[in-house]
Amino acid sequence: MRPSVNRWPARVDVLQSASGLLLVLFIWGHMFFESSILLGHDAMYLVAKAFEGQPLLSEPHPELVSIAGGTVLMLIALHALLALRKFPATWRQYRELHGHLGRMRHWDSTLWYVQVITGFFLFFLAAAHLSQMMLQPEDIGPYASADRIWSDHYWLLYAPLLLTVHLHAAIGVYRLAMKWGPFSAATTDRWRGRARLLMVSALAFFLCLGTASLVTYMRLGAEHAPYKGERYTPSWERE
Amino acid sequence: MRILHTDVLVIGGGLAGQRAAIGARRRGLEVTIISLVPAKRSHSAAAQGGMQASLGNCRGAQGDNEDLHFADTVRGSDWGADQQVVRMFAHTAPKAIRELAAWGVPWSRVERGEHSITVNGQKQTVSEADAAHGLITSRNFGGTAKWRACYVSDGTGHAMLYTMSNQAIAAGIPVHERMEAVALIHDGERCCGAIVRNLMSGELVAYLARATCIATGGFGRIYRVSTNAIINEGMGAAIALETGRAALGNMEAVQFHPTGIFPAGILVTEGCRGDGGLLLDGAGERFMPGYEPEKAELASRDVVSRRMEEHIAAGHAASSRFGEHLWLDIRLLGEAHINTQLREVQEICQYFLGIDPARELIPVRPAQHYSMGGVRTDPHCHSPTLRGLFAVGEAACWDMHGFNRLGGNSVAETVVAGMIAGEAIADFCASPEGALTVSTTLAEEFHRREANKLAAIAGNSGGESAVELTRLMQETMTANVGIFRHGDKLQQAVNTLRDLLQRSANVGLRSQARGPNPELVAAYRLPRMLKLALCVASGALAREESRGAHYRDDFPRRDDQKWLCRTLARWPGDDAETPQLDYEALDVMGMELPPGWRGYGARDFIEHPDTATRQAQLEQALAAAGELDRHARQQLLMPFLHLLPAGLQARNQRLGDAP
Amino acid sequence: MSEIPTRAVRELTIRVLRCNPAEPEQTPEWQDFRLEEAEAMTLFVALSLLREEQDASLSFDFVCRAGICGSCGMLINGRPGLACRTLTRDLPDTITLAPLPGFELIADLSVNTGKWMRGMSERLETWVHDAGLADHNLAQVEAPMDPALAREIYELERCIECGCCIAACGTAQMRENFVGAVGLNQVARFRLDPRDTREDADYYELVGDEDGVFGCMTLLGCEDLCPKDLPLAAQIAFLRRKMARA
Numbered sequence A: 001m002r003p004s005v006n007r008w009p010a011r012v013d014v015l016q017s018a019s020g021l022l023l024v025l026f027i028w029g030h031m032f033f034e035s036s037i038l039l040g041h042d043a044m045y046l047v048a049k050a051f052e053g054q055p056l057l058s059e060p061h062p063e064l065v066s067i068a069g070g071t072v073l074m075l076i077a078l079h080a081l082l083a084l085r086k087f088p089a090t091w092r093q094y095r096e097l098h099g100h101l102g103r104m105r106h107w108d109s110t111l112w113y114v115q116v117i118t119g120f121f122l123f124f125l126a127a128a129h130l131s132q133m134m135l136q137p138e139d140i141g142p143y144a145s146a147d148r149i150w151s152d153h154y155w156l157l158y159a160p161l162l163l164t165v166h167l168h169a170a171i172g173v174y175r176l177a178m179k180w181g182p183f184s185a186a187t188t189d190r191w192r193g194r195a196r197l198l199m200v201s202a203l204a205f206f207l208c209l210g211t212a213s214l215v216t217y218m219r220l221g222a223e224h225a226p227y228k229g230e231r232y233t234p235s236w237e238r239e
Numbered sequence B: 001m002r003i004l005h006t007d008v009l010v011i012g013g014g015l016a017g018q019r020a021a022i023g024a025r026r027r028g029l030e031v032t033i034i035s036l037v038p039a040k041r042s043h044s045a046a047a048q049g050g051m052q053a054s055l056g057n058c059r060g061a062q063g064d065n066e067d068l069h070f071a072d073t074v075r076g077s078d079w080g081a082d083q084q085v086v087r088m089f090a091h092t093a094p095k096a097i098r099e100l101a102a103w104g105v106p107w108s109r110v111e112r113g114e115h116s117i118t119v120n121g122q123k124q125t126v127s128e129a130d131a132a133h134g135l136i137t138s139r140n141f142g143g144t145a146k147w148r149a150c151y152v153s154d155g156t157g158h159a160m161l162y163t164m165s166n167q168a169i170a171a172g173i174p175v176h177e178r179m180e181a182v183a184l185i186h187d188g189e190r191c192c193g194a195i196v197r198n199l200m201s202g203e204l205v206a207y208l209a210r211a212t213c214i215a216t217g218g219f220g221r222i223y224r225v226s227t228n229a230i231i232n233e234g235m236g237a238a239i240a241l242e243t244g245r246a247a248l249g250n251m252e253a254v255q256f257h258p259t260g261i262f263p264a265g266i267l268v269t270e271g272c273r274g275d276g277g278l279l280l281d282g283a284g285e286r287f288m289p290g291y292e293p294e295k296a297e298l299a300s301r302d303v304v305s306r307r308m309e310e311h312i313a314a315g316h317a318a319s320s321r322f323g324e325h326l327w328l329d330i331r332l333l334g335e336a337h338i339n340t341q342l343r344e345v346q347e348i349c350q351y352f353l354g355i356d357p358a359r360e361l362i363p364v365r366p367a368q369h370y371s372m373g374g375v376r377t378d379p380h381c382h383s384p385t386l387r388g389l390f391a392v393g394e395a396a397c398w399d400m401h402g403f404n405r406l407g408g409n410s411v412a413e414t415v416v417a418g419m420i421a422g423e424a425i426a427d428f429c430a431s432p433e434g435a436l437t438v439s440t441t442l443a444e445e446f447h448r449r450e451a452n453k454l455a456a457i458a459g460n461s462g463g464e465s466a467v468e469l470t471r472l473m474q475e476t477m478t479a480n481v482g483i484f485r486h487g488d489k490l491q492q493a494v495n496t497l498r499d500l501l502q503r504s505a506n507v508g509l510r511s512q513a514r515g516p517n518p519e520l521v522a523a524y525r526l527p528r529m530l531k532l533a534l535c536v537a538s539g540a541l542a543r544e545e546s547r548g549a550h551y552r553d554d555f556p557r558r559d560d561q562k563w564l565c566r567t568l569a570r571w572p573g574d575d576a577e578t579p580q581l582d583y584e585a586l587d588v589m590g591m592e593l594p595p596g597w598r599g600y601g602a603r604d605f606i607e608h609p610d611t612a613t614r615q616a617q618l619e620q621a622l623a624a625a626g627e628l629d630r631h632a633r634q635q636l637l638m639p640f641l642h643l644l645p646a647g648l649q650a651r652n653q654r655l656g657d658a659p
Numbered sequence C: 001m002s003e004i005p006t007r008a009v010r011e012l013t014i015r016v017l018r019c020n021p022a023e024p025e026q027t028p029e030w031q032d033f034r035l036e037e038a039e040a041m042t043l044f045v046a047l048s049l050l051r052e053e054q055d056a057s058l059s060f061d062f063v064c065r066a067g068i069c070g071s072c073g074m075l076i077n078g079r080p081g082l083a084c085r086t087l088t089r090d091l092p093d094t095i096t097l098a099p100l101p102g103f104e105l106i107a108d109l110s111v112n113t114g115k116w117m118r119g120m121s122e123r124l125e126t127w128v129h130d131a132g133l134a135d136h137n138l139a140q141v142e143a144p145m146d147p148a149l150a151r152e153i154y155e156l157e158r159c160i161e162c163g164c165c166i167a168a169c170g171t172a173q174m175r176e177n178f179v180g181a182v183g184l185n186q187v188a189r190f191r192l193d194p195r196d197t198r199e200d201a202d203y204y205e206l207v208g209d210e211d212g213v214f215g216c217m218t219l220l221g222c223e224d225l226c227p228k229d230l231p232l233a234a235q236i237a238f239l240r241r242k243m244a245r246a
């Protein structure tokens, strides 16, 4: 290794992709946990308590959720900061890009543009959601969440967040595969076809899952509206 | 007026020009290349099939050597070539290939083990030796005794040109692109540069140089149907002609390639036939073996093209709405072979004909392909009549092709001649003769003259159209100075061309746009193209025999007695209407291979009186010398090594030779 | 029996973006030409006819007219391609032609790809680096090379520097100094070549930055529009992995 060489461009590129990948893994996992509501109130309750560390520490520690939220926020900040370099920086660049995409009618180039736009929106939407989670970590649970979503109208945040984050994540995974994938000239088409299939299926799956749980939260929220503020008691603690 | 000074001005950025430039640069000279187009877009890139060099690595090439390459080339030329030059060439070609291999050309390599090949329509199996594994392989080409055409899939010229250009870039040689030499600066004795027009801005610049090298490629575009690029208009040869001093050699020797796709004229390589493809007629029958039992599809190009036209004239053509043609069948080679070794052919068929050559027949008809003629030089690529002017590649008549060049010998010539010219130019520049003594007044004079000419053309409001006249020229050439020639038709062609040359003075321009003015370009090139066409047609009319690609119905025999000579065309003056033709005899008494039958094509020819004498002399000398190895034998018959630069004289090692 | 319908001859509208920088008072504008389509007509044939019959000042570049020299790249209905091997029968009645973006405009459809490519070659040093080249013994039998490797190198060598991948790349359109797929492919080509003595650290110095491989945002326009079907995506991904570790 030569001392004069600047290693940062390589590191930054890896970091951008790695942060993106971690975020995708996080959000996909998050969707399963958060959709536990589909399995019933108790399931969701257990998941929420699990993340507060109750099984290990015997007492719930909502601060843990705050810490996790903070970590994710930092990861997002890092990722966004790195990705920012790719945004059109000047009016000229923006104009060139816009003209280019319009003329080319090219699928993958357009997908990237979708990522830029969704990324831009995520910046605000994710920040809003995460600060909520960090500041009120104890308000996670079948009733608390449902109340927030319905009575506090948070579905207005979640619906667009759901769409943007999954578009961004699914496209991101496809592009990660094409960016780093160990395919050869002969296998490019096959690899690309599979990556596309993964992108589309992941997008469809998580949008369905997310919509189903969001609707469930909303229904619960509507039912529970008269009792807003009441917290859920798991079935085994009820007599 | 802008004047640029450089030691060496190379006009043309194809294989030949760049190799000469690299050679001169290595010897410490400042070299500038000018080119009509970016160097890598030169037409050398279009060569598909291969480059001949007697490496003898693969099974089909075993036993090959310089002697066989020499003999094939001389026979191919129909004894019109300069045999010493052919020797220099055959000796240097393996070095050229090996140099390019070291520089990065990904030559296709021998693969050990069994392979299936197609010969005469039959599948055969050959086995390649372990020892040859990984060495440069070669394929069969027309008119050769051995498999000698080294290749890179079917993008040989492309790979060679890119490697060459990259080495030129590495050597820091500037290429002034989109520049056209419009006149050579000279004082009647000594050439010292060129007046150059910038094709983007229209500016005229004078380049003053100690040595000037023309490497401008062929002039196929004087014909209507040609495999050549549309920039192959012969402007380098034309400006040399216009000096009135330099001569153009053998301009009537024009090659027609058997397999131009019909009707566009785009070439599909001879490699198609070399690899086992067949020619079929309208009835789907193979016809070449009937005409040429020994070599069939792989006789030399002039013979195959002529047989094809003969077969069409006899009513056996296939026809389409564009006219009559024949078929090339490479289906039998199989899809795998086509998709790896004949990819460009596959692409050309797909994009220009909309067919898949692995499944369908390719419509073909002979098309103008190569100009054997060009600026006449000595064996050092130097004009004997205008000092300081060198010429290499297709633009030159170095004269290793005579009246017909063999497939694969041309790109080989470009590199070999470039290697020799680079040294010769450097030697010339180092000699007292090489000092630049010319005053800038001469440059100014030429500059003024060209500027005035261009202004006159631009301001001309005459009623003629350059497009129309160009079309008439091209049609005349294709119809009357084509594969079959006849005195009457040739006379008619000369008359028409002379008339067109007169009319070209009245070409009017519609557009006065500044910058790249394509109309102006067409207008000033037209008279130059007509002059070249006149050299071809007049030379063909005068040459009352058939030799190589030059075939006269009315004089079907080769006539060594009268015509074993090289045509030299000069343009006597600005207002001349036809070239002045002189002849330079080929000395039978100096030949290593006295004239005889080529091994294909017509058997009857009129013998030169010296042939028998020379033959006897050679036999006698050999008998007197007793046992000799082939090098000593060759040295005895016709020494040539002294003509080569010292660095190129060493014997070529082959597989099995001691290092 | 039914008759074979004779196809009506189409009249094409060819819309060309005209601009001649040498005439500064002219502003770029679209100009429509009408032309009768002919059998097997390529854009080379069509444009040549337009210049011969309708507007002698129309500028464009063709050299080989056979799809091998890379001179005639232009935007055909918005997408880059080689005009000489594009058949009009594959296009709609109206064909728009514009110069390749990302290159210096010479006039109309003619752009200076040559200058760009030479700059790229100089910058990426696209030649075999080997100190021993000058005194190479040419008489000696050449060094062997694995046949499969030679084929692989040729696969990448097939690039004709047409510039389509630059015009098809959003990154290159936004950032002038980006070497593009053409440059990255050439680096991959020399990296593959055992005759080139450079190491990854050397290549990293050439393309290990935002103007090189890390600038590529995997838009894949290059892969999809390269007229020679070069495996550009695979090469860029490969180079990215190598350079990330170099």
Ligand SMILES: Cc1cc2nc3c(=O)[nH]c(=O)nc-3n(C[C@H](O)[C@H](O)[C@H](O)COP(=O)(O)OP(=O)(O)OC[C@H]3O[C@@H](n4cnc5c(N)ncnc54)[C@H](O)[C@@H]3O)c2cc1C
Pocket (backbone or CB within 6 Å): B011, B012, B013, B014, B015, B016, B017, B034, B035, B036, B037, B038, B039, B042, B043, B044, B045, B046, B047, B048, B049, B050, B051, B052, B156, B157, B179, B180, B181, B182, B215, B216, B217, B218, B227, B228, B229, B231, B234, B235, B236, B267, B269, B369, B370, B392, B393, B394, B395, B407, B408, B409, B410, B411, B412, B414
């Ligand atoms: C389709 C085709 C296939 C071929 N296949 C083979 C083959 O397989 N094997 C083989 O051996 N041969 C083949 N040939 C022949 C061979 O390719 C050419 O003869 C050879 O490449 C010519 O090289 P060159 O360097 O002399 O000229 P070119 O490569 O034609 O270069 C000419 C150069 O001169 C420049 N130029 C021209 N006029 C001027 C001017 N006035 N001012 C400034 N610059 C100028 C041009 O820009 C260009 O750079 C083929 C030819 C064709 C047409």
Ligand code: HEM
Pocket (backbone or CB within 6 Å): A016, A017, A018, A019, A020, A021, A022, A023, A024, A027, A076, A077, A079, A080, A083, A084, A086, A087, A112, A115, A116, A118, A119, A120, A122, A123, A124, A126, A165, A168, A169, A171, A172, A173, A175, A176, A179, C217
């Ligand atoms: C603040 C929010 C975000 C912004 C502004 C943002 C922006 C971007 C941009 C512009 C890109 C394209 C970068 C490129 O082409 O090189 C990108 C890539 C990516 N993003 Fe995001 N993003 C954000 C959040 C997220 C989140 C939450 C995830 C996970 C779900 C994510 C996952 C990815 C992935 C996987 C990639 C592909 C990485 C790569 O190309 O190297 N991003 N992001």
Ligand code: HEM
Pocket (backbone or CB within 6 Å): A027, A030, A034, A065, A068, A069, A070, A072, A122, A126, A129, A130, A133, A139, A140, A141, A144, A145, A146, A148, A149, A154, A158, A159, A161, A162, A163, A165, A209, A210, A211, A213, A214
């Ligand atoms: C540690 C951090 C996070 C925690 C603890 C968390 C927790 C939750 C919880 C509990 C819900 C259910 C609704 C609610 O209670 O309000 C939810 C929903 C959601 N969260 Fe998060 N979240 C985190 C980070 C993120 C991030 C980074 C994103 C994306 C950028 C995200 C996107 C979403 C979306 C889209 C929904 C709605 C899901 C649906 O439609 O069903 N979350 N999250």
Ligand code: SF4
Pocket (backbone or CB within 6 Å): C158, C159, C160, C161, C162, C163, C164, C165, C166, C181, C182, C185, C225, C226, C227, C228, C229, C230, C232
């Ligand atoms: S990579 Fe393809 S598109 Fe790019 S210049 Fe080369 S041939 Fe053209």
Ligand code: F3S
Pocket (backbone or CB within 6 Å): C168, C169, C170, C171, C172, C180, C181, C215, C216, C217, C218, C219, C220, C221, C222, C223, C233, C236
């Ligand atoms: S289009 Fe451009 S961004 Fe990369 S994948 Fe191709 S170079």
Ligand code: FES
Pocket (backbone or CB within 6 Å): C061, C062, C063, C064, C065, C066, C067, C068, C069, C070, C071, C072, C073, C082, C083, C084, C085
């Ligand atoms: S003119 Fe050569 S590629 Fe189109």
